[in-house]
Amino acid sequence: MCMKTEFLFLTILNSGPKHPRASLDVFLRPLIEELKELWSTGVEAYDISLNKNFNLKAVLLWTISDFPAYGMLSGWTTHGRLACPICMEDTKAFQLPNGRKTCWFDCHRRYLPHGHQLRKNKTSFLKGKHAIRDYPPQSLTGEQVLYERIRQVNPLKTSDCGGNGHEVKQRGYGDWHNWHKESIFWELPYWTDLNLRHNLDVMHIEKNFFDNIMNTIMNVKDRSKDTVKSRLDVARFCDRKEVHVDNQGKAPFPNFRLTQPAKEALLKCVKNDVKFTRREIFRHEES
Template identity: 50%
Template sequence: MLPKGHKLPDSFYSSKKVVAPLGLGVEKIDACENDCMLYWKNEKELQQCKICHHPRFKPKKRGKKKGHKDISFKQLNYLPLIPRLQRLYMSKTTAEHMAWHKESPSEEGKLCHPRDGEAWKHFDRTYPTFAVEGRNVRLGLSADGFNPHNQTSRPYSCWPVIVTPYNLPPWMCMDHPYMFLTLLVPDPRSPGRSLDVYLQPLIDKLKTLWNDGVETYDVSKKQNFQMRASLMWTVSDFPAYGMLSGWSTHGKLSCPYCMSGIKSFRLKHGRKPCFFDCHRQFFPLNHPYRYQKDNFTKGRIEIDPPFIRLTGEELEAVVASLPTIEFGKTKDKERIEGFGETHNWLKRSIFWDLPY
């Protein structure tokens, strides 16, 4: 099949031996079958879930020899992020591009890269000691569920979490080699709000990358430096946004910007939330659409001004006041008091653990 002189390993074991020295392995972390917790750090030696008391390992079958390895009900596949970021600076192809966002000039009035956006500039102004080192890494996180099997087979939801470094120029940062699969959450059902349980190893490393950094060798400048990293944003569809942010994107309070100020209502017979005629509130106060009684909701005019969105500090104060909840399928139906009426908070998102 291959030409003479090829160097393709002749077995899967041989190929693993070739890749092993790169140091880009996979950590398998046992998890509760009901998504309550990870058997990780201080809970590494537990034999059953501390919340739902479900056993960690499957019962052994008769006839198995002694010393047979226990098989857990569920495992999280975690691909460590730090070695992958360090590897970017050990390659001549990518090391010189990792400071592109800092060194290359930007065109005034054009958005060619996220570094031209206000979010990036605001972060630089807020944390100047981080911004002064152009080799510090800016990251984006994306998550979504998919069915890895045939679409006609039984439903199965597998959740990959992908991290992308945005230091690279625009023709590189969204290319496949630089989209790092960091977590793979297997489950026949979506983890829902319990996705935070599986994000713990990644958040732990992101805190390390922000607080202390890691010593990294830059092959382009032939020197070591202390590499730090920050998570700038998440990219997802609307349902996954609700799982990541902690604000449910279902029901009449589903908008994460309007929050409780939205004027949605339920249809009388369909009982579905409807957002018709919620937009007139954002027109200028003298806009003619505000006073039309026939073309929008019949007999209704809009006199309310646009509501004021919460600042980051105000939103942080609201989130800090949320009660601590337990995760897991056995706790999924438990809701914070006032859910669906005054708010749509499901949890305090794990991303609030990041210092920035």
């Protein structure tokens, strides 16, 4: 059945250094035109259960992608201090001076209910900082995003620049906005009415979290996130003296790292008690 014409679809593979990045809208143009038709006039289809034709209409509820592709689809760049497309300019992210990475540590407490005891905590999160008066970012409607954010910045549409003009950033880019283009999806007449326009595929997110956690607690060489630079950043921002680097430049053994007996017990459990399906074993052998 999957090889029949009516069930075939075109897959666009654009990997490598020359993938379209911000100019992905060039490839989405045929899709957008079909979606407009399916929304406005519809197409004739056949209902086999009723044995008659009917007018079929359709709507695109949201996109599903990983986080980098989120930026390609939405027009909001998903890296740097303003990477979060929900917080936007109201982000609490900051740069780690030693790790040289953007950090979102302690950005979540403002989502807690007012009066929550963790909002008053000054020792378990950022050193000496409470979140009593921190409020979550404003929840914007589609119309607010388009007219009060995108149209105020007025980034180029891919169709206007021929697909090669998104390298030139608009005024304020990286400071108070991350818009590099006006996405082609805003051409859909219902796009501003959707509260959730882009979804994240959790597969890669879950894998990255799992890999980083396991590499850190197992202290895997060159893959653990527990480094001297990270310890220096912890000493600067957090009140956790038990993991601070001492005057001799040595880092004490952290309580989150497994000892050798604990590692052996974990590996023994995985080997003897964890069960895998044949498909998972086959995929592991292939890789």
